[in-house]
Amino acid sequence: xxxxxxxxxxxxxxxxxxxxxxxxxxxxxxxxxxxxxxxxxxxxxxxxxxxxxxxxxxxxxxxxxxxxxxxxxxxxxxxxxxxxxxxxxxxxxxxxxxxxxxxxxxxxxxxxxxxxxxxxxxxxxxxxxxxxxxxxxxxxxxxxxxxxxxxxxxxxxxxxxxxxxxxxxxxxxxxxxxxxxxxxxxxxxxxxxxxxxxxxxxxxxxxxxxxxxxxxxxxxxxxxxxxxxxxxxxxxxxxxxxxxxxxxxxxxxxxxxxxxxxxxxxxxxxxxxxxxxxxxxxxxxxxxxxxxxxxxxxxxxxxxxxxxxx
Ligand code: BDR
Ligand code: CA
Numbered sequence: 644x645x646x647x648x649x650x651x652x653x654x655x656x657x658x659x660x661x662x663x664x665x666x667x668x669x670x671x672x673x674x675x676x677x678x679x680x681x682x683x684x685x686x687x688x689x690x691x692x693x694x695x696x697x698x699x700x701x702x703x704x705x706x707x708x709x710x711x712x713x714x715x716x717x718x719x720x721x722x723x724x725x726x727x728x729x730x731x732x733x734x735x736x737x738x739x740x741x742x743x744x745x746x747x748x749x750x751x752x753x754x755x756x757x758x759x760x761x762x763x764x765x766x767x768x769x770x771x772x773x774x775x776x777x778x779x780x781x782x783x784x785x786x787x788x789x790x791x792x793x794x795x796x797x798x799x800x801x802x803x804x805x806x807x808x809x810x811x812x813x814x815x816x817x818x819x820x821x822x823x824x825x826x827x828x829x830x831x832x833x834x835x836x837x838x839x840x841x842x843x844x845x846x847x848x849x850x851x852x853x854x855x856x857x858x859x860x861x862x863x864x865x866x867x868x869x870x871x872x873x874x875x876x877x878x879x880x881x882x883x884x885x886x887x888x889x890x891x892x893x894x895x896x897x898x899x900x901x902x903x904x905x906x907x908x909x910x911x912x913x914x915x916x917x918x919x920x921x922x923x924x925x926x927x928x929x930x931x932x933x934x935x936x937x938x939x940x941x942x943x944x945x946x947x948x949x950x951x952x953x
Contacts, residue, residue: 644671645791645895646761648754650708651887652680652771652813653690655728655869659953660770660796660887661691662862665698666952669895673757675705676750679718680771680816682732684710687771690732692741697858701743708750708775712817723806727872734868736861754779758786765789768894770796770887772813777820780827787827794894796887797821798835798911798921800903800936805878810919811836814911818919822911825921831934833909834890835921838900838940842889843882846870848950862953885949892945893937899945900937909934 647670651657664670675695677688684707691705711718729735746753754776757765767790769776780787797813798821804810814821825831849866852859866883873883893900908927912920 644669646671646673646757646765647894648674648676648757648765648767649891650676650678650750650767650769650771650775651687651691652678652682653687653694654681654732654771654887655734655865656885656887657681657770658690658694658733658862658865659885660768660891661694662698662953663888663949664891665700667891667895672703673761674753675703676708676753676775677705677745678708678771678775679710680813681724681728682720683718684708686732688745690738692743692745693738696741697739697861701741705745706748706750706753707745709778712772712774712820713778714817714819726876727869729868734865736864736868738861750775751778751782755783755786758789762789763791766792766794766894768794768890770813770890772816773797773820773824774817776828777817777823780824784827788829790828790830792830792832792894793824793828794832794834794890796834796839796890798833798936799837800835800921801837801938802840804920805836806919809917811921814921815919818911818913821919821921822913825909825911825934829933832893832897832902833921833934833936834893834900835936838937839884839886839889840879841940841942842885842945843879844870844885844946845882851950852953885946888949889940889945892949899941901939902935903938904935905933
């Protein structure tokens with residue numbers, strides 16, 4: 644079992660990443676760090692608590708991350724996030740309320756403590772902006788080499804972005820933090836739109852969850868909202884993307900994907916037109932590889948395993 648921290652901006656696909664990590668016997672989920680992103684930090688933290696309650700996991704601690712990027716003093720939820728994830732982040736479905744609140748330790752300090760405690764046994768899977776991880780590395784630079792793996796959902800190298808033509812949403816929320824993480828974190832795997840837009844789920848699959856009782860009904864209602872949004876907004880009429888659960892899957896089972904080893908530094912552009920673009924820097928070639936990007940995925944095997952587990 645690998646120790647895993649999920650850093651979530653819950654979020655419909657984040658909600659599925661959580662269910663997947665909870666269900667996978669190879670994962671020891673040691674804690675959740677919440678992030679602003681698909682909604683405000685208050686809302687995403689509560690969603691994580693409530694979903695864990697629904698999943699019968701009230702003993703998994705939830706730590707609050709940072710409420711906005713370090714380059715701003717506030718955060719506004721993007722309209723596109725509301726369109727895709729609903730006003731409450733989980734498809735406007737009302738969740739049973741968790742009987743507890745988040746821990747008092749900050750998410751940033753939890754990441755630092757866990758890195759020292761578990762070192763190479765620790766996998767961190769950020770599925771929102773990289774603000775929390777960047778802040779943790781900035782506060783304690785030693786952790787960048789201690790953490791076993793960071794497998795993040797974010798970016799786009801070989802396909803268009805989903806915020807602008809070159810920018811993916813998680814990176815776009817905080818390009819400065821993403822750039823810092825790409826430059827400093829060892830053993831980094833990028834699971835971007837290159838692969839996540841290939842793993843789609845349709846109502847044929849969510850219908851199967853409805854046979855699993857209350858938990859399945861709620862998850863099906865949440866995901867159907869997301870499928871309808873993809874259809875309505877013309878993103879994809881075949882189904883909706885398993886962005887965040889694919890990052891969890893690849894973190895545990897890298898053979899789902901094929902990778903491009905980036906033997907150069909990845910940089911995240913910050914100029915206004917390109918803000919948030921993930922791209923290699925050919926002036927900074929590295930010996931060996933520090934990061935890699937998933938560029939293809941075994942869709943059939945991944946989605947079958949995903950359905951078997953959830
Ligand atoms: C990413 O952005 C968020 O809206 C999703 O939860 C996912 O993490 C996709 O670009
Ligand atoms: Ca997310």
